[in-house]
Amino acid sequence: MAERSTAAVDVADNSGDEPLTAKADQSTADGVAQNPERDTDSDEAQGSGGIEETEKASPPELHSGHKLARRYRLEECVTRLDGFSSWRAVDEKLRRAVGVHILPADHTRARSVLAAARSSALLGDPRFVQVLDAVEENDLVYVVHEWLPDATELTALLAPGPLEAHDAYQMVSQIASAMAAAHREGLAHLRLNPNAVLRTSSGQWRIRGLAVNAALRGISSDTPQRTDTEAIGALLYAALTQRWPYESDAYGLSGLPKGVGLIAPDQVRAGVHRGLSELAMRALANDGATASRHEAACTTPEELVKAIGEMPRIRPPEPAFTAPPEYQRTTYQQGTYGRPAPPGSNQAVQTPPPPLQSRTGKALKWAVSALLIAALGLGSWQLADALMDQGNKSEDTKQTQTTDGNDKSGDKTKPIRTLSIKGAQEFVAKGDAQHPNDVDKTYDGDPSTYWRTSSFIGGPVLAPYKPGVGIVYDLGSAQTVSTATIGLYYSGNHTTVQLYAADSLSPSSLDSMTQIGTVTTNGTSAAVKVTKQVKTRYVLVWLTALPHADSDQYSDAGYKQAITDVKFTG
Numbered sequence: 001m002a003e004r005s006t007a008a009v010d011v012a013d014n015s016g017d018e019p020l021t022a023k024a025d026q027s028t029a030d031g032v033a034q035n036p037e038r039d040t041d042s043d044e045a046q047g048s049g050g051i052e053e054t055e056k057a058s059p060p061e062l063h064s065g066h067k068l069a070r071r072y073r074l075e076e077c078v079t080r081l082d083g084f085s086s087w088r089a090v091d092e093k094l095r096r097a098v099g100v101h102i103l104p105a106d107h108t109r110a111r112s113v114l115a116a117a118r119s120s121a122l123l124g125d126p127r128f129v130q131v132l133d134a135v136e137e138n139d140l141v142y143v144v145h146e147w148l149p150d151a152t153e154l155t156a157l158l159a160p161g162p163l164e165a166h167d168a169y170q171m172v173s174q175i176a177s178a179m180a181a182a183h184r185e186g187l188a189h190l191r192l193n194p195n196a197v198l199r200t201s202s203g204q205w206r207i208r209g210l211a212v213n214a215a216l217r218g219i220s221s222d223t224p225q226r227t228d229t230e231a232i233g234a235l236l237y238a239a240l241t242q243r244w245p246y247e248s249d250a251y252g253l254s255g256l257p258k259g260v261g262l263i264a265p266d267q268v269r270a271g272v273h274r275g276l277s278e279l280a281m282r283a284l285a286n287d288g289a290t291a292s293r294h295e296a297a298c299t300t301p302e303e304l305v306k307a308i309g310e311m312p313r314i315r316p317p318e319p320a321f322t323a324p325p326e327y328q329r330t331t332y333q334q335g336t337y338g339r340p341a342p343p344g345s346n347q348a349v350q351t352p353p354p355p356l357q358s359r360t361g362k363a364l365k366w367a368v369s370a371l372l373i374a375a376l377g378l379g380s381w382q383l384a385d386a387l388m389d390q391g392n393k394s395e396d397t398k399q400t401q402t403t404d405g406n407d408k409s410g411d412k413t414k415p416i417r418t419l420s421i422k423g424a425q426e427f428v429a430k431g432d433a434q435h436p437n438d439v440d441k442t443y444d445g446d447p448s449t450y451w452r453t454s455s456f457i458g459g460p461v462l463a464p465y466k467p468g469v470g471i472v473y474d475l476g477s478a479q480t481v482s483t484a485t486i487g488l489y490y491s492g493n494h495t496t497v498q499l500y501a502a503d504s505l506s507p508s509s510l511d512s513m514t515q516i517g518t519v520t521t522n523g524t525s526a527a528v529k530v531t532k533q534v535k536t537r538y539v540l541v542w543l544t545a546l547p548h549a550d551s552d553q554y555s556d557a558g559y560k561q562a563i564t565d566v567k568f569t570g
Contacts (some may be wrong), residue, residue, distance in 0.1 A: 083107050096366035097147040109218050110141040116211035117143040127178035148260045151198035157252050165273040168239040169314040173437050175206040179228050180301035188224030192215040192231035194251040225300040233283025240265040240272050275311050277366035419568040422476040425505050429467045439471050442563045450489050452562035460493045460545040461558025470542035478535045483569045484528040489562035493547035499528050
């Protein structure tokens with residue numbers, strides 16, 4: 001795809017401009033409880049992007065309490081810069097907090113800001129902070145966007161130290177995948193920095209300012225895909241080292257020593273994950289920079305997503321095990337039950353005498369012994385009599401009985417065993433992939449993790465928009481599958497699951513596979529019994545109908561489903 005961008009892109013050096021609210025406990029224009037939006041990053045700090053010299057228009061005279069469209073009440077100005085201002089506001093119609101960017105309608109960048117905002121709103125990807133409205137009214141142009149009070153900037157996350165390897169892996173995976181989707185629709189960010197990357201309280205990474213932040217500042221690039229890819233590499237570099245990969249300090253991070261050049265993260269800080277270090281270098285090895293490894297540079301978000309997919313999955317660290325408290329021996333003497341003995345107390349617990357040592361006890365033992373001997377004698381006599389009777393009956397029937405040693409094992413059933421899953425890959429028959437980086441969450445043994453589909457407008461049956469969505473599983477060797485048990489996240493309506501025997505982990509088409517079972521369920525689990533026995537190494541779990549579910553933190557209301565756990569038995 002030829003690179004193109006709907007936004008005029010990144011930022012000029014605004015190191016002399018201070019936001020109006022510079023306290024660390026206040027909010028940014030996108031609702032993050034951190035520092036206000038900072039515009040101190042220069043082109044050198046950003047590492048990419050060009051500058052358009054424009055005549056600065058006077059910012060509109062606005063104040064707290066001012067209403068836009070009789071709906072959006074301005075509360076607090078968090079940025080005033082280069083002819084535009086950004087505000088925290090309240091949508092009085094829906095009673096929710098929002099963010100608003102405002103600039104005069106005659107501003108030289110007003111048209112490009114409107115175009116960028118409307119293009120970003122059409123994307124509708126939940127991994128981006130959503131544009132809610134873009135309006136020209138009363139000599140003003142304003143863009144309304146989501147406000148995320150529960151999210152934290154990457155800048156704040158890096159203040160105490162670098163991220164853990166698993167957190168850095170999740171961040172670069174989600175950011176690269178989101179930007180690849182945006183570029184497929186012709187949208188670029190071009191101002192992707194630690195201030196633009198947020199982590200919500202649920203652990204999801206989101207990107208704010210797609211196309212709009214660059215348009216507000218008049219930034220453009222001839223190679224938007226390469227610019228955004230290098231920016232993702234810089235984010236990963238910062239997450240691994242707590243250093244900015246350029247000579248200038250930026251975003252509260254120290255730059256690299258002058259004259260050293262670009263050095264790999266694992267050479268900057270001890271203990272950095274080797275695979276992530278190489279990935280950062282592959283994304284940063286642009287415009288003359290030299291990587292310390294020999295892998296080819298990644299120049300587009302799609303190439304970066306592919307490189308991430310080829311890496312071994314980085315699992316979260318094991319939770320720290322807390323040893324249980326030492327068992328406290330208790331005593332009954334002197335009211336000390338349940339309390340430890342006082343320090344220095346060496347009082348020994350008196351041992352009770354052996355039982356039945358008195359004269360009465362000895363007599364009782366002899367009486368019990370005599371009774372046991374009598375009982376044993378009577379039992380032995382009855383047992384012998386019964387055996388003699390049985391022997392006589394055996395002689396009478398011996399001539400009519402036959403034995404067959406082969407019958408002893410003729411009706412044994414083969415034991416059911418769970419088949420291990422060696423790997424998995426999302427199968428895309430038509431359109432875009434769903435969430436290919438999450439397929440291994442369906443067999444990690446943790447029912448709280450899952451792979452999910454997108455939210456579809458039509459349903460429950462996905463056809464003809466999509467023939468279905470699903471995952472191909474590798475069983476390691478050819479196996480005879482009897483049942484597939486699939487855990488589902490959403491219930492309601494109905495979910496239809498089909499099983500196919502595939503010829504590889506990446507089959508060419510659905511027609512090349514053999515259907516071996518299907519089931520429809522309204523609950524949160526589906527047990528698919530195989531009706532056509534075949535030996536296969538690869539099995540496709542294929543969803544062709546999805547239930548309707550309300551909106552959640554990941555997607556809007558629509559027809560959708562998620563797979564939490566998959567097990568095969570044979």
